[in-house]
Amino acid sequence: MHASSRSIDTNQSGPHEGLTGRVTRALENPLRKPIAEHTQAAFQEARTWLAARSEMPLILDAGCGVGLSTRRLAASFPDHAVIGVDRSRDRLSREHGPLPDNALLVRADLVDFWRLALADGWRPARHYLLYPNPYPKSAHLKMRWQGHPVLPVILALGGHLELRSNWRLYVEEFALAVAQATGHEAQVAIHEPNGKPLTPFEQKYHVSGQTLWKLVVQLPHDPDLVAREGGA
């Protein structure tokens, strides 16, 4: 792990002025992107795996990278079933030892996986978004989860939702989006790994001396948050 990591370089000085509009649009319009076949297949596998652990509360590790956080969460919550999802075959294939029985790594596009999970009635007890790609350029707001059309689906799944980032503005924007979409106030605070980083990115940023930010919010399971085709 390199000890130096560049901090975020952005042309934004505060929350994006287009954020409210993006969230409104996401809440009012169904996401029409077809589900990719490979994610459909990966979801079915995850569904079968989870069905064999139906008595265990679910933890989603969304954008799990190499899956170290998935392993660590599985160790911290041995009575939970932990599913790590990432679209990068390369990252997921890196060798980090055997997976515990209560952990699964899935290669899938989250935009599709989240929609399938919500449609199937999944209710994660805990849901982690650990160091998502920041897309710091102002023009890329729609690629950040808070500006993405899938945001209502993420929030509708409910549970203890936790976002971590080395970019304060990302976390603050996400909190604004949560408040707008759900009326719930998310807690934003500095995150101290206390010698136990949960992910490689957390470790890399911390070792570089960067401040880490964390958002936590407890959300109800609320599929009605998601606009439906032909709905009001």
Ligand SMILES: C[S@@+](CC[C@H](N)C(=O)[O-])C[C@H]1O[C@@H](n2cnc3c(N)ncnc32)[C@H](O)[C@@H]1O
């Ligand atoms: C900056 S990395 C962080 C990885 C890990 N959470 C960590 O902290 O070490 C962001 C990860 O999100 C994944 N990712 C981004 N967009 C995704 C998507 N639409 N579906 C699945 N994974 C995605 C990337 O492949 C990458 O592994």
